[in-house]
Amino acid sequence: MFFNKGKRLQAMEKKNKCPDCKGRGIHYFVGSDFFVASPINCTSCNGTGLFTEWSNSLG
């Protein structure tokens, strides 16, 4: 099986953007009564939005 995930990760790596939050450093939870468009820090990149931080958090 071939997954496109690798290609996408490479693209994010080139831009140095966190794949989880797409470089924004935050996540939005929409559709909840308590967290309507309330941003929280991306834990994968520690809110930096950087691919390098995301990569570090994996190890």
Ligand SMILES: [Zn+2]
């Ligand atoms: Zn992130």
